[in-house]
Amino acid sequence: xxxxxxxxxxxxxxxxxxxxxxxxxxxxxxxxxxxxxxxxxxxxxxxxxxxxxxxxxxxxxxxxxxxxxxxxxxxxxxxxxxxxxxxxxxxxxxxxxxxxxxxxxxxxxxxxxxxxxxxxxxxxxxxxxxxxxxxxxxxxxxxxxxxxxxxxxxxxxxxxxxxxxxxxxxxxxxxxxxxxxxxxxxxxxxxxxxxxxxxxxxxxxxxxxxxxxxxxxxxxxxxxxxxxxxxxxxxxxxxxxxxxxxxxxxxxxxxxxxxxxxxxxxxxxxxxxxxxxxxxxxxxxxxxxxxxxxxxxxxxxxxxxxx
Amino acid sequence: xxxxxxxxxxxxxxxxxxxxxxxxxxxxxxxxxxxxxxxxxxxxxxxxxxxxxxxxxxxxxxxxxxxxxxxxxxxxxxxxxxxxxxxxxxxxxxxxxxxxxxxxxxxxxxxxxxxxxxxxxxxxxxxxxxxxxxxxxxxxxxxxxxxxxxxxxxxxxxxxxxxxxxxxxxxxxxxxxxxxxxxxxxxxxxxxxxxxxxxxxxxxxxxxxxxxxxxxxxxxxxxxxxxxxxxxxxxxxxxxxxxxxxxxxxxxxxxxxxxxxxxxxxxxxxxxxxxxxxxxxxxxxxxxxxxxxxxxxx
Numbered sequence: 001x002x003x004x005x006x007x008x009x010x011x012x013x014x015x016x017x018x019x020x021x022x023x024x025x026x027x028x029x030x031x032x033x034x035x036x037x038x039x040x041x042x043x044x045x046x047x048x049x050x051x052x053x054x055x056x057x058x059x060x061x062x063x064x065x066x067x068x069x070x071x072x073x074x075x076x077x078x079x080x081x082x083x084x085x086x087x088x089x090x091x092x093x094x095x096x097x098x099x100x101x102x103x104x105x106x107x108x109x110x111x112x113x114x115x116x117x118x119x120x121x122x123x124x125x126x127x128x129x130x131x132x133x134x135x136x137x138x139x140x141x142x143x144x145x146x147x148x149x150x151x152x153x154x155x156x157x158x159x160x161x162x163x164x165x166x167x168x169x170x171x172x173x174x175x176x177x178x179x180x181x182x183x184x185x186x187x188x189x190x191x192x193x194x195x196x197x198x199x200x201x202x203x204x205x206x207x208x209x210x211x212x213x214x215x216x217x218x219x220x221x222x223x224x225x226x227x228x229x230x231x232x233x234x235x236x237x238x239x240x241x242x243x244x245x246x247x248x249x250x251x252x253x254x255x256x257x258x259x260x261x262x263x264x265x266x267x268x269x270x271x272x273x274x275x276x277x278x279x280x281x282x283x284x285x286x287x288x289x290x291x292x293x294x295x296x297x298x299x300x301x302x303x304x305x306x307x
Numbered sequence: 308x309x310x311x312x313x314x315x316x317x318x319x320x321x322x323x324x325x326x327x328x329x330x331x332x333x334x335x336x337x338x339x340x341x342x343x344x345x346x347x348x349x350x351x352x353x354x355x356x357x358x359x360x361x362x363x364x365x366x367x368x369x370x371x372x373x374x375x376x377x378x379x380x381x382x383x384x385x386x387x388x389x390x391x392x393x394x395x396x397x398x399x400x401x402x403x404x405x406x407x408x409x410x411x412x413x414x415x416x417x418x419x420x421x422x423x424x425x426x427x428x429x430x431x432x433x434x435x436x437x438x439x440x441x442x443x444x445x446x447x448x449x450x451x452x453x454x455x456x457x458x459x460x461x462x463x464x465x466x467x468x469x470x471x472x473x474x475x476x477x478x479x480x481x482x483x484x485x486x487x488x489x490x491x492x493x494x495x496x497x498x499x500x501x502x503x504x505x506x507x508x509x510x511x512x513x514x515x516x517x518x519x520x521x522x523x524x525x526x527x528x529x530x531x532x533x534x535x536x537x538x539x540x541x542x543x544x545x546x547x548x549x550x551x552x553x554x555x556x557x558x559x560x561x562x563x564x565x566x567x568x569x570x571x572x573x574x575x576x577x578x579x580x581x582x583x584x585x586x587x588x589x590x591x592x593x594x595x596x597x598x599x600x601x602x603x604x605x
Binding site: 269276 | 318319322325326333334335337340341350406407409410411415422425427428429432433434436441443445470501504507524530531533534558561562570579582586589593596
């Protein structure tokens, strides 16, 4: 074979591989959505699960998953923003930063089951809380922290330095510059990153088995604040949707366990799709808001033309 | 005058508070990491300090029989299982990932790349239990038909994992390839090479370090994945006799047994030792990545 023939053959192979991967994703979605058809019915999405009879829903698990997401983001966004600011702005390059980065790398590469087991030691046993939603949120924050810190750091570093210099030249302090000039410019990137990491928290499972537990108390919205039945109480066990699927597969005794697992998987797939779309939408909207705002009002100088 | 003073003081107070917050967050990362390592190490060595196991029994014996008399806690099956399943996944995944990375950087037209990128993002986004569920509902019955037996097998675990790590390796390899200067490609064309010759003999060797990093990342991810593997691998405590035979991994036995054991018992201690082994192996991967990875900055 001549070199040109070989080149053509390989080009063909590359196209085939790429097409196969796209086909695979389509196949996954087709299987999940067809086997889990009917997942959109309200009585499934918001219904009570049943232990022995067919036809139960996933209401509490869905609530738990979303509530877990909210609590985790409340914990991890400020922390990783702070850490990102520290790494991007304040930390002197050298041994200390090198060590922090090594810790971040270590954290990022820990298997989620190991973090879950650490959560079992620290947030379940040592604190004496037992399996709680808060314990789950703290543990998954550990998983989430390195990625989100990285995103915040890069977003801050990507802000053109003339924005920062301009603010500093006007006599602003570093913190003022950061909050009033740098962060607004970094926000589109940070928001996209947060939404994508939200998708990952939503799909996380191994870490919750030993921190948030495999059960959910009967939830009542009219329950007392301190009661385990109050959905907003963070000190209660909280089985998430992902853990529910896993449990149905390994020890489900409901007669329609397979169908519930399929429908729950479909809910998760749709959630993944929505999180990705939201991230895309947010990044394009925010980018337009921060750059296109100038374009919308003509005659504001050279930059509007350049944009 | 007085007003200006307070204004200035507030400003410095703000700077001070903000800075302190950032520094605390930075150090919190160190604190969490160190605490995790200490906690897991303390729990993990109890097998040797409290329940009197020997390190060699733990690592080299394939007899895991916590209910036997005397109980045995050899972890070899799980270590071998984890290694086989992640290396197998790598064998399938790495070539495909490299092909995708090359395709995206040098061959695909723009519209194809803009189709492929979201596809890879979605593949990353699919939760691991959904991969496990897909394995149980599609792959396992298929295996049962082809090989007989239960269908839960090493091969099922390998295939499920290879799909999960594909996007990870692809994106790191694609970045590595994108960092190769265009001049290399041009020089190669200038010498009369075809595109494939340029890619295979110039570009890929130049990006070797970055590609290797991607591969190790993929391996590390495969090693630590728990639920998807646990759902399809069968979890029988024996060394696999072939690709179609069920076995168990470090993560799968941890997932299943931790809740069934009582804190402080030898069985429980042995499980914590498995967790420590998992931790040490992920340290090993970090060290490898630091060694093979491309030099940063420059």
